[in-house]
Amino acid sequence: MDHAARPFRSVLYIPGSKGxxxxxxxxxxADAIIFDLEDAVAVSEKARARALLVQALMASDYGRRARIVRINxxxxxxxxxxxxxxxxMAIEGVLLPKVNAPGDxxxxxxxxxxxxxxxxxxTPRGVLASAAIAAHPRMAGLVLGTNDLAKELGASFRADRLPLLASxxxxxLAARSHGLVCLDGVYNAFMDEAGLRNECxxxxxxxxxxxxxIxxxxxxxxxxxFAPSEEEINLARRQMDAHAAAEAEGQGVAVVDGRIVENLHIVTARQILSRAALIAEMENE
Structure with missing residues (x-):
């Protein structure tokens, strides 16, 4: 799976028990929804949440939002x-919690x-085994559970997330080595827009x-x-134009804003423009 094939900027957890x-x-x-049957559902509500979610998935139209179900x-x-x-079910995937090893x-x-x-x-075991986990041919993505990971590590909360950066x-690295989607963990203070923006x-x-x-x-x-900015889109277009002009003149490289533009920069520019087009298409539906 190409991790850039569709946007996953915003992935919202929705409890399966909440009609x-x-x-x-x-x-x-939301670009995607994780319908949660695990942590967000009380033990006494598990069966009802499952039935309610199945009914919703069969009867509701979630459009182009990717539908992922976190099972127990x-x-x-x-x-x-x-x-x-x-x-x-016609969904985009099943999310398994607390994956510790490729055998899971x-x-x-x-x-x-x-x-x-x-x-x-x-978990620490999951982080250390993430490359082997990502290697399974059916894998589509990794989702970081930073709350549980911080607890397992005994890490302190810091706005810069320094204790979690290595994980x-x-x-x-594991996700990118196999072309998978990789999603960052949640920001708990949901009314703190400035803190959320910084962490995003x-x-x-x-x-x-x-x-x-959440x-x-x-x-x-x-x-x-997580969307390309207007400045990034503009730069990508100018890089594409300059590179095309340089090739037409038999030049191997172009220069934009005093910086060399090579083939690797054109690959990135194409990805930025493709991502921006996909986002615009979704938002205009």
């Missing part, structure tokens, strides 16, 4: 029933032969495709930060 939220999600400006772990009393309910994904693949697989990386980068910018600069979110109020910020 109104499932309905409202059809109109939210296969070692729990609910994981296998979640899988049984999802077989044959292999077990899921055997039980679910017809859907793309996603892995939550939220985040390790998982990005950090994730974007590191290379994440987008950010997982509240619709966070969508606009993530969508803006």
């Amino acid at each position: 109104r939220a499932l309905e409202k999600a059809q109109s939210l400006p 772990g296969l070692e729990t009393p609910w994981g296998h029933e979640d899988l049984a309910a999802l077989r044959g 994904i292999a077990a899921l693949a055997e039980l679910l032969p017809d859907l793309p697989l996603w892995a939550m990386i939220e 985040l980068q390790h998982c990005l 910018a950090q994730g974007r600069d590191m290379g994440f495709d987008g950010k997982t979110l 509240h619709p109020a966070q969508l606009a910020t993530a969508n803006q930060v």
Whole structure:
């Protein structure tokens, strides 16, 4: 899978037990939705949430939003029933929580032969095994569970996320080495727009495709930060034009704003323009 094939700027968790939220999600400006049957659903609500979610997925129109379902772990009393309910569903993937080793994904693949697989990386073991996890041929993406990871590491909260940076980068390397989507963890203070914007910018600069979110109020910020800016789009176009002109004159390189433009820069420029076009198409529907 090409991680740039579709936007994943904003990926909103929606509890499977919340009927109104499932309905409202059809109109939210999210690039993707993670329908959650795990952490966001109380034990007493597991069966009802599963049935409610299946009904919503079958009856509702979520448009071009990618639909991913986070199931309960296969070692729990609910994981296998979640899988049984999802077989044959027209969704973009199943997200397995707390993936610690490639064998966890292999077990899921055997039980679910017809859907793309996603892995939550939220433990030290998962981070260290992320390259092997990402190598499974059915894998579509990695999702960072930074709250659980910070707890497991004993890390302190810092606005710069310095204690987590090695883990985040390790998982990005794993995802990119296999062409997978890689999604940053949640920002818990959902009313703190400035803090969210800073963390989105950090994730974007590191290379994440987008950010997982816990509240619709966070969508606009993530969508803006993870989209190509007007300055980036303008620069990409000028690089393309300059490179084409240089080639027409038999030159190997071009110069834009005092910087050399080579083939590798043109690859990036094309990706930026393609991503911007996809986003514009989605937002104009």
